[in-house]
Amino acid sequence: MNVIGYILATVGALGCSSDRVEVDETETPESFSGENTDTETQTQTEEETEVQTDTYVEPFDPSGLGDGEFVMYFNTSYGSDACLGSVSIDLDAKADPAVMGTATCTFSGFFAEWISGKQTVSIVGDTADGEVMGDMSIDVLGQQITLPWGGTVSDTDLFGAFSDSLDFNIKGIDIAINYEGGFHVVL
Numbered sequence: 001m002n003v004i005g006y007i008l009a010t011v012g013a014l015g016c017s018s019d020r021v022e023v024d025e026t027e028t029p030e031s032f033s034g035e036n037t038d039t040e041t042q043t044q045t046e047e048e049t050e051v052q053t054d055t056y057v058e059p060f061d062p063s064g065l066g067d068g069e070f071v072m073y074f075n076t077s078y079g080s081d082a083c084l085g086s087v088s089i090d091l092d093a094k095a096d097p098a099v100m101g102t103a104t105c106t107f108s109g110f111f112a113e114w115i116s117g118k119q120t121v122s123i124v125g126d127t128a129d130g131e132v133m134g135d136m137s138i139d140v141l142g143q144q145i146t147l148p149w150g151g152t153v154s155d156t157d158l159f160g161a162f163s164d165s166l167d168f169n170i171k172g173i174d175i176a177i178n179y180e181g182g183f184h185v186v187l
Helices: 003-014
Strands: 069-075 080-091 099-107 118-128 131-140 143-153 157-170 173-186
Touching: 069 099, 080 118, 080 173, 099 131, 118 143, 131 157
Parallel strands: none
Antiparallel strands: 069 080, 069 173, 080 099, 099 118, 118 131, 131 143, 143 157, 157 173
16 A cells, blocks of 8 residues: 555544544554555545645755756655756747746656656746746646746856745645755856
């Protein structure tokens, strides 16, 4: 049984009827062995279960990233993962939007079970006085997600960073996800 299945089974066994369930991931029952022991009596529909976390996300500093590097870190009460890859950006101050680009990244840990293969992120933004801000869009499991980003731009470099939280639905379960990351492009 995976972690999500265990949590759903535990919630069902407790007879919880609230829309939100707090999960203490440090406690695992002694009987939990990774096996599904009694799913008929310990079930609850995934749509009835929502888990939330309240974790502060530090601002991400992209200055240590190499040219063309893209990173996005995710943290949930179920586990963490990173989507690592590359980015390509075109900057044209006269265009609208001034910043257009694409990043690709791949999950290799916790989320790789549900989100496999290369993920494509569309990046757009505008510049003013050495600063840049915009949105990133990514389609994950059929859900379009738009994430704000900001950063700095000079004659030689563009650095972008993002950090926030969002609620995401994976296989009928709403999961609170904290994310942060960034990218760097030599112009």
